[in-house]
Amino acid sequence: MTLLAFQTMPTGFKKWLCLTNIVLLIAGCDSREDRINAAEAKERAAELLDDKGEYVQAVNLGREALTELTKLLGSDHPKTIHCRYNLSGFLQGAGKRDEAIAEGRKLLASSIRALGDDDEESLYARLQLASALRDVNDVEGNIDTKCAGEAEALYQAVIRLAGTSEIVLRARNGLGVLYGRMGKHGEAVKQITVVLEAQRLSLGNEADEVLATRLNLAAALMAEKLFEPAQKECQVVYDIRKKRLGEEHPLTIRAKDWLGNCLADQGRLEEAIPMIREVWNAKRRVLGDAHRDSLVAGFNLAVAELNAGYRDEAIRVLEETHRQALKALGPADSQTQMYQSALDKVR
Structure with missing residues (x-):
């Protein structure tokens, strides 16, 4: 078969x-x-x-x-x-970051x-x-500096040991994402653009690996407030993945998530909120209520609703998100603590 x-x-x-x-x-x-x-x-x-x-x-x-x-x-x-x-x-x-x-x-x-230090x-x-470490946050929702430093050292080691190969492109791509999370947005755009140009030469515009890099670039562009090219990349990736994988595939949902948040970052909240709500519901259906991605989607929805003036609905979503985080991750997890802190501020 x-x-x-x-x-x-x-x-x-x-x-x-x-x-x-x-x-x-x-x-x-x-x-x-x-x-x-x-x-x-x-x-x-x-x-x-x-x-x-x-x-x-x-x-x-x-x-x-x-x-x-x-x-x-x-x-x-x-x-x-x-x-x-x-x-x-x-x-x-599966969202089991600590186990990963x-x-x-x-x-x-x-x-x-x-196998040795420089084996593939x-x-x-x-x-x-490195990809697991770069997603660790502190209680304020910012990247954990210790984990970020370790992830950066791992990426740099790959670049140093691998020489010129596809693995180096992956390392530079990951490093670009990490720099974006660390607030080094200009450097993130540079790193990811270099990777994307190289990938396009060998793989074309629509290979799965290229689509992932295009979303990474969109995230970096959004951080630089370059919303027009960021939105274009999000929309293209979403359309391709929807056609190729279906509306309910996690990769399609992720692209839609970035598109909704790009609209929200532009202040286009009436367009963004329905899309972000669809993403939250889809992630809960596909990944489960307590998956870390589902929790982040709920938090993003609550923030967008607060910014749009829908305070009561935002609190309801945030309470549900915190409840699921408390149940799945426990009170000591930084993600749970971030949602608790947000609730304390808006109630």
Whole structure:
């Protein structure tokens, strides 16, 4: 069966097919080699689920695969290392940031220990850990400076060790996003523009990797208050992803999220609020009420409604967002504390 054939199947049938094939593999697993093959089959199925945005299922299957491979091959075997890399990515998609960072640290340590400092797997391990670290905020909602410093060092190490390759482009792209979060918006635009021009030469305008970079550039342009080109990029990426993946895919929702927030940043709140509300509802449906992306979407909606003068509705959304964060993340999490602080200010 081809990947395209699998991707066009109904979601329920895809899950059934993945799990059925895994059960059949496991049922006949007598030898060590059979069990390794079965674990790798679980990992491949998890990747397919992740591609479709079914992150929680991908995490569960990825964990099972990693447990089996670790037991059979040890933590430093290349197959185990690759599986841990995938699991760290699945965890990020599922909004389990702290767990993603923990797995990312284990991944980097085992990659360097087993393969060497400048091996490709070790370089990708650095990128994986850096991408999780750059999303950590303090209680005020600003980027955590310690995590940002660690992420920057990881990106710079990849650029230094990799020389000239596709991995360097990924590192520069991530570094651009990080600089944007750190408030170095001009530097962010420069880094991401260089990456985008290189990607377009080899991949064209509409490859998935190019679309992700175009959204990164839009975010940096928005921070520089260059709203017209930012909105254009958001709209193009949203339209392509909607046609290619459907309205409910997490990547489509993310593009729509940026488009709504771009409108809000321009003060076009009556246009922005319905779109941001749609994003909040869609993220809750697709990712779950307590996913970190869903919580951020609720906070963005509350801010837009406050700015538009809809105070009562904004408080209602913020209370729901805080309630979900408290339940899922706990009172000590910086995201929960940020929502509590915002509530204290508006009540």
